[in-house]
Amino acid sequence: MEFFGSLQDFVSQPWHWAVSGAAIALTLIILTWMGRSFGVSMTFKDACAIAGAGKKTPFFRMDIKDEYWRIAFVLGGLVGGIATVLFLKSPEPVAISESTISYLGSIGISYPEADAKGMGFVPTSVFNFGSIKGILLALGGGFLIGFGARYGDGCTSGHAITGLAHLQLPSLITVIGFFIGGLLMTHLLFPLLVS
Amino acid sequence: MKNISFFIVGIFFGIVMTKSEAISWFRIHEMFRFESFHMYGIIGSAVVIGAIAMWIMKKSGMKTMAGSTVGYTPMKLNIKRHLLAGTIFGLGWAITGCCPGPMYILIGNGYFIIAVVLFGAILGTYAYGRVMDKLPH
Numbered sequence: 001m002e003f004f005g006s007l008q009d010f011v012s013q014p015w016h017w018a019v020s021g022a023a024i025a026l027t028l029i030i031l032t033w034m035g036r037s038f039g040v041s042m043t044f045k046d047a048c049a050i051a052g053a054g055k056k057t058p059f060f061r062m063d064i065k066d067e068y069w070r071i072a073f074v075l076g077g078l079v080g081g082i083a084t085v086l087f088l089k090s091p092e093p094v095a096i097s098e099s100t101i102s103y104l105g106s107i108g109i110s111y112p113e114a115d116a117k118g119m120g121f122v123p124t125s126v127f128n129f130g131s132i133k134g135i136l137l138a139l140g141g142g143f144l145i146g147f148g149a150r151y152g153d154g155c156t157s158g159h160a161i162t163g164l165a166h167l168q169l170p171s172l173i174t175v176i177g178f179f180i181g182g183l184l185m186t187h188l189l190f191p192l193l194v195s
Numbered sequence: 196m197k198n199i200s201f202f203i204v205g206i207f208f209g210i211v212m213t214k215s216e217a218i219s220w221f222r223i224h225e226m227f228r229f230e231s232f233h234m235y236g237i238i239g240s241a242v243v244i245g246a247i248a249m250w251i252m253k254k255s256g257m258k259t260m261a262g263s264t265v266g267y268t269p270m271k272l273n274i275k276r277h278l279l280a281g282t283i284f285g286l287g288w289a290i291t292g293c294c295p296g297p298m299y300i301l302i303g304n305g306y307f308i309i310a311v312v313l314f315g316a317i318l319g320t321y322a323y324g325r326v327m328d329k330l331p332h
Contacts, residue, residue, distance in 0.1 A: 011214070017233050020215030021240025027208045028245045032252060034200065035261030040295040044320035059324035072198035073205040074299045080209015081218075081303020094216050100225040111221075121219040121301060122292065127308045135311055137290055142298075142315020143322070144287030149295060150323040151330060152280025153270060156294040159281075160238060165245030166267040170277050177281015178288060179227075185289035186227035193290070 012088045014095065028161055036069055039158030041149035043067075043074050093120040107191050126194060137193060144181075152177070209300045218300050220292025227289055275331050287319075 015023075031038045045060065046067045053060035093111070101111045109123050127134045149155040152174045154163060160178065163171025212218050217237055226234035251257075252265040259265060288294050291312045293301055298316065301309040 014216055015211075015214040017215070017236030018240050020211060020217065020237045022244055023207075023211040023215070024217075024237065024241040025244035025248060027204060027211065028241070029248045029252075030204050031201075032249065032265055033257075033259055034204070035259035035263060036201075037267070040299075041316075041320075044295070044317045045324075047317045048321045048324065053321055053324065057321075057324045059327060060321075068198050069201040072201040073208070074296070076202040076205015076207075077209035077212070077296060077299045078205075078303035079202075080206040080211075081213055081300040081305075083206060083303075084210050084213040085304055088210065088214065090214075094219045094221050096219075096221045096225045097230045100221070100228055100230045103228065103230075104221075104224070120221065121213075121216075121304060122306045122309065123220055124306075124308070127220075127291075127306075129308060134308070138308060138311040139315040139318075141287040141290030142312035142317075143319035144283050145291065145295065145312070146287075146316030146319025146321075147323045148280050148282070148284025148287060148319075149316070150320045151327070152277055152284060155284065155296075156288075157296050161241055161245060162267075164242045165249045167246065168267065168269060170270040170272050173272075173274055173277040174281040174284075177278045177283075178285040179281075180278070181282035181285020181287075182223075182227045182289040183285075184282075185286045186224060189286070190289060 008087065012090060014090050014092070024161060025165075028165060031073075034069075037158070038162045039070075039154055040074060040077075041146070041155035041158065043070055044146050045150060046071060107194055109194065148181075208296070209303060212297060212300050213304060218293060218297035218304070223288065223292040273332060279331075287316075 028038045045062070046064060049060045049062050049064055054062070096111075104111065110125055127138050129135065145155070152159065154171070154174065156178070159171040159174045164175065215237055216222050217234065222234055225231045249265065257265060293309060293312060295316065298309055298313045302313070
């Protein structure tokens with residue numbers, strides 16, 4: 001049993017980027033082999049369709065049965081998150097660079113050290129249910145993600161991973177857009193939003 | 196019952212994204228500040244390995260489990276649309292530090308506040324469906 005304990009400790013460390021990248025590519029390969037195109041943001045449209053948005057808006061009229069695989073996949077992702085917390089939690093908080101830590105300190109966001117041990121995935125000082133501003137930022141940010149993903153017909157998994165792996169020019173342009181928006185927000189707007 | 200296998204692949208993906216720290220708001224912020232190679236390494240290696248695999252799967256004429264060949268239906272190229280859509284998405288991505296996959300995985304990790312982001316994303320999708328006719332495509 002000691003072997004499995006050591007194995008668990010080994011896997012519980014944060015993974016090297018190359019291992020992570022290969023594992024994400026493996027997800028793409030398996031889904032492709034299973035005859036599906038890797039993409040997550042369609043689940044938002046599925047949610048609209050399930051809630052009955054198709055009654056008024058033709059865009060949401062779809063055969064939801066074709067989407068069951070995708071819903072199963074994202075629910076699996078959620079369970080994967082639970083499994084990691086239970087069995088494979090990192091001993092250390094997310095090891096971001098010193099310069100990011102000091103910059104975030106300057107705009108009043110504390111480093112995940114202050115968070116629960118081995119977590120620190122979200123700056124809970126900004127995003128928490130006790131903060132109206134945090135809730136509005138979460139809601140507004142989510143809104144932009146949902147709107148942009150459907151308008152561009154794909155998100156990070158659909159364009160930055162799947163589309164680029166298929167050498168698609170529209171995906172490359174969308175990914176360039178992701179960075180235009182991301183850089184604008186991170187460098188200009190976000191410091192104003194949290195100040 | 197085939198959906199069970201997609202559920203299992205999803206569990207794998209959830210573990211991968213958590214252990215890679217790609218679901219971390221801090222990693223995304225660091226990426227947009229160009230202060231670490233970590234996220235670029237993850238996305239870059241995933242794309243390179245994925246591209247080689249897709250090329251082999253297409254060239255070999257491999258059949259998928261569904262019996263079809265591996266292919267990709269290209270989207271119509273509209274630079275204005277894709278740049279604009281990408282920018283809107285990127286603004287939201289940099290605020291919340293999570294793209295759609297990580298939303299589900301973060302909720303699984305116990306960050307229930309991300310359910311608000313998920314709800315916002317569903318609202319945003321609905322809003323797109325309502326106004327899509329007025330946007331350049």
